[in-house]
Amino acid sequence: MPDATFAVVHAGPLVTIQDYGRSGFARFGVPRSGPMDRLSFDIANLALGSQRRSTVIEVSAGGLTLECKTGEASFAVFGGGFNVSVGTQKFPSHRVARIEAGQKLTIQPGKSGNWTYLAITGHLKANEWLGSAATHSMSGFGGGAIQSGAKLEVSHPEVRESREGEIPLPASNRADGEVDVVLGPQDRFFDAESIDNLKTGTFNLTNAFDRMGVRLKGPELVPSAKLDMPSEPIVRGSIQVAGDGVATVLLSDHQTAGGYPKIATVVSDDVDRLVQLRPADTLSFNVVSPEDAIKRVRARHNARVKYMESAAKGHGSLLYRLLNENLISGVVADES
Amino acid sequence: MSQPTFRAVGDHALLVEFGDKVSKDTNKAVHQLDRALAKHPFDGFEEAVPAFVNILIDFDPLVTDHHAVEAAVKDVLLASSDHITETSIREVLVCYEDVENSDLEEVARLTGLSTEAVIDAHLAGDYSVYMYGFAPGYAYLASVPEEIRLPRKDSAIRGIKDCSVLIAGPQCLVTTITMPTGWWIIGKSPTRVLTGNDEDPFLFDVGDPVVFRRVTQEEYDAAMAEA
Numbered sequence: 001m002p003d004a005t006f007a008v009v010h011a012g013p014l015v016t017i018q019d020y021g022r023s024g025f026a027r028f029g030v031p032r033s034g035p036m037d038r039l040s041f042d043i044a045n046l047a048l049g050s051q052r053r054s055t056v057i058e059v060s061a062g063g064l065t066l067e068c069k070t071g072e073a074s075f076a077v078f079g080g081g082f083n084v085s086v087g088t089q090k091f092p093s094h095r096v097a098r099i100e101a102g103q104k105l106t107i108q109p110g111k112s113g114n115w116t117y118l119a120i121t122g123h124l125k126a127n128e129w130l131g132s133a134a135t136h137s138m139s140g141f142g143g144g145a146i147q148s149g150a151k152l153e154v155s156h157p158e159v160r161e162s163r164e165g166e167i168p169l170p171a172s173n174r175a176d177g178e179v180d181v182v183l184g185p186q187d188r189f190f191d192a193e194s195i196d197n198l199k200t201g202t203f204n205l206t207n208a209f210d211r212m213g214v215r216l217k218g219p220e221l222v223p224s225a226k227l228d229m230p231s232e233p234i235v236r237g238s239i240q241v242a243g244d245g246v247a248t249v250l251l252s253d254h255q256t257a258g259g260y261p262k263i264a265t266v267v268s269d270d271v272d273r274l275v276q277l278r279p280a281d282t283l284s285f286n287v288v289s290p291e292d293a294i295k296r297v298r299a300r301h302n303a304r305v306k307y308m309e310s311a312a313k314g315h316g317s318l319l320y321r322l323l324n325e326n327l328i329s330g331v332v333a334d335e336s
Numbered sequence: 337m338s339q340p341t342f343r344a345v346g347d348h349a350l351l352v353e354f355g356d357k358v359s360k361d362t363n364k365a366v367h368q369l370d371r372a373l374a375k376h377p378f379d380g381f382e383e384a385v386p387a388f389v390n391i392l393i394d395f396d397p398l399v400t401d402h403h404a405v406e407a408a409v410k411d412v413l414l415a416s417s418d419h420i421t422e423t424s425i426r427e428v429l430v431c432y433e434d435v436e437n438s439d440l441e442e443v444a445r446l447t448g449l450s451t452e453a454v455i456d457a458h459l460a461g462d463y464s465v466y467m468y469g470f471a472p473g474y475a476y477l478a479s480v481p482e483e484i485r486l487p488r489k490d491s492a493i494r495g496i497k498d499c500s501v502l503i504a505g506p507q508c509l510v511t512t513i514t515m516p517t518g519w520w521i522i523g524k525s526p527t528r529v530l531t532g533n534d535e536d537p538f539l540f541d542v543g544d545p546v547v548f549r550r551v552t553q554e555e556y557d558a559a560m561a562e563a
Binding site for chain 1: 351
């Protein structure tokens, strides 16, 4: 099929090109970057039947409106509770649909979440840096921010009717606003009261929230002595506490090193849930041992594999499903 | 090599710490382990991030765990105790003339030296790459000679251009992107730490010795025209 092209009618702040990210460069000061919510990114590509590391658009609460100028393509939107419309259709942000020349696609914040992922079949053209199109927001390296007025090109777009339809949501029995953390690596620099505040206190996310991190508001976490700690590596999920006792959770575009003590570290898969909490939402920390953290991550991974298999199947359009069911059961659907 | 301290970082990393004060020996221990791990990675190894006194070892928690990684690191340390670290001397050109926002005169005033003496001291430093951090390609070079060590400025100055040569305390840095900084700006360099070469995108490996070579404004312009 010919290329699909899109005009960017509106792009809010922090709408960026992302892919899996670039790993192995933290030693050179370069974080992985990539999606804020890695799970939703994976589901968007998987549901569309694309390769796992395909380039997508990460849409922030600033929203995005594209107009398809030429071509047609199936696309997936997944992550958070955004409102999506294409042509005359309206649906929440867990669906595979189609867009063709002349239609507008609008993605706007809805009832929940901060980040959603727009994956389009084919190849979304974007600048790469160090082998990845992921945008590193501090430098702008990689695919970059999507700007109103820009043009996007997708080569080899496809219509994948069998993929179109609702994407099932992963089941979760966990409380929103609670994430697992492992203490350390500098919990020893905090007194017992601060550790207790971390374990039992309720924090709020603030507006100081971008791809580098989110500042929290909550009970005091005070380093027990004035610290002159040599700068050391940071990970996505590090909870660092500055001299003023303010905690910041570091996220996908985190600095690779810093000299503030880290009281605890959010368990890797729970960062995906944390980034979807909105400013002013409450957050509490469930402190687990490193051994327990690994057990939990493995158990949740196994549960997710089953869900991912079902999401990857492609539930298909109604017509496709009816045809499919007919082929399997030999029964013709009775519309009456 | 002294036995390091091991600290769990979340579910997917282990911090291996060789001390709590920055010194050449502690940093060397970090680099030795880094290079040994690169040669003998364990099952589930993702990446290692060396810093001043410690190294973060990132692993796949579905494949391995903190205890297994600690054991693997101990094995690597035993096997590599007499390992000779291979490094390459890297040259960075520096021009001290006509530098935007230059602090050279202020550094001279605060240290009681002439600007030429500040330059001589800067060039005489025994530098190596202790670690990268903060931003892509920000390589922390140490050590700046005692006589020109100054604490950081009280507040950061915005919009300091890439390829600025900065000093603060014992450290020296060649910037790679426009950033605010509280460090002292003493020169500009036509040498790119982000090389733009996909095969070898960063000028230094951690641990490499670095020498600064002074160039005139004309030589700087010529080198910039070549880049």
